[in-house]
Amino acid sequence: MTEHIEDSGRPVVLRVTGLKKRFGSLEVLRGVNLTVLQGEVMCILGPSGSGKSTLLRTMNHLEEVDSGRVELDGELVGYKQRGSRYVTLPEKQLAAQRARIGMVFQNFNLFPHMTVLQNVMESPIGVLRRPSREVKETAMGLLDRVGLADWSHAYPRTLSGGQQQRVAIARALAMKPRLMLFDEPTSALDPELVGEVLDVMKGLAADGLTMVVVTHEIGFAREVADNVLFMDGGYVVERGHPDDVLGNPQERRTKAFLSKVL
Numbered sequence: 001m002t003e004h005i006e007d008s009g010r011p012v013v014l015r016v017t018g019l020k021k022r023f024g025s026l027e028v029l030r031g032v033n034l035t036v037l038q039g040e041v042m043c044i045l046g047p048s049g050s051g052k053s054t055l056l057r058t059m060n061h062l063e064e065v066d067s068g069r070v071e072l073d074g075e076l077v078g079y080k081q082r083g084s085r086y087v088t089l090p091e092k093q094l095a096a097q098r099a100r101i102g103m104v105f106q107n108f109n110l111f112p113h114m115t116v117l118q119n120v121m122e123s124p125i126g127v128l129r130r131p132s133r134e135v136k137e138t139a140m141g142l143l144d145r146v147g148l149a150d151w152s153h154a155y156p157r158t159l160s161g162g163q164q165q166r167v168a169i170a171r172a173l174a175m176k177p178r179l180m181l182f183d184e185p186t187s188a189l190d191p192e193l194v195g196e197v198l199d200v201m202k203g204l205a206a207d208g209l210t211m212v213v214v215t216h217e218i219g220f221a222r223e224v225a226d227n228v229l230f231m232d233g234g235y236v237v238e239r240g241h242p243d244d245v246l247g248n249p250q251e252r253r254t255k256a257f258l259s260k261v262l
C-alpha cells in the first residue's frame with residue numbers, strides 16, 4: 001500500500017511503522033503501520049477501546065511507545081536514536097515537535113479563564129514567541145474562518161459546545177501546524193451542533209490541510225477522507241478508500257461495526 005500512494009510524488013508527512021504499545025498486561029497497539037501524505041485526510045474508525053486515542057496520542061508523543069516508530073516529515077517523533085537504542089528527547093525538543101502537530105480533543109479543553117481571542121493567541125505568543133500584533137491579526141483571521149469573529153471577547157463558558165470546538169480548532173491552527181489530529185471532535189456535541197464543526201473541518205481539508213481524524217461520523221469519512229482505517233483490538237483490520245472500506249467492507253469486524261453506527 002505504502003508504495004502506491006508514494007508514487008503520487010507528494011511528500012510523506014506522517015509515517016507510523018510497527019507501532020506497539022501496552023499498558024501493563026494490556027496490549028493496546030499490536031503493530032500499527034500507516035502513512036499520511038501531504039494534504040491527505042485519514043479517518044480512523046473503530047469500536048471503543050480499540051486503541052484509536054492511544055494511536056493518536058503516540059503521534060505527538062503524549063504517549064511513550066514500546067516499539068516501532070513515528071516520523072513527522074521524516075524526523076523521529078519523541079526520541080533520538082543512539083545506535084540501536086531510542087532515548088526520549090529532552091522536554092524542549094518534545095515541545096518543538098508538538099508545536100508542529102495540532103490536536104483537537106473531544107472536550108475542547110479551552111482555557112476557561114481566557115477569552116476566545118486569548119485562547120487562540122496563547123501558544124503562538126507563549127511557545128513560538130511571536131509578536132502579539134501579528135498573532136492577534138492571525139487569530140482574528142482564524143476566528144473569522146471558523147465563524148466566530150464576533151465572539152472574540154467572550155469566555156468559553158458562554159459559548160455552545162459547537163462554538164467551543166470551533167475555537168479549539170482555531171487555537172490549534174494558530175500554531176500553523178504541519179499536521180492536525182482530531183480525536184472524536186464531535187462526540188461530545190448535541191446532534192444539532194455536529195454539522196457546524198464538520199463543516200469547518202471540511203473547509204480545512206479542501207484547503208489542503210493534512211489531517212488524521214478519529215470519528216464515528218461515517219458521512220464525513222465518506223465525503224472527506226482519502227483513506228479510512230478501521231481498527232479493532234489494537235490492529236488495523238481493514239484500510240483503503242472510503243468507497244471500499246465503508247461501501248463494501250471485506251472483514252467481518254468492519255461489517256459488524258458499520259452495521260451498528262450507520
Ligand code: ADP
Nearest residue numbers: 023026028046047048049050051052053054055
Ligand atoms: P479508543 O480511543 O479506541 O476507545 P483507547 O486508545 O482510549 O481506545 O484505549 C484502548 C485501551 O487502552 C482501552 O482498553 C483503555 O482502557 C486502555 N487504556 C488507555 N489509556 C490507558 C492508560 N493510560 N492506562 C491504562 N490503560 C489505558
Ligand code: MG
Nearest residue numbers: 052053054183
Ligand atoms: Mg478514544
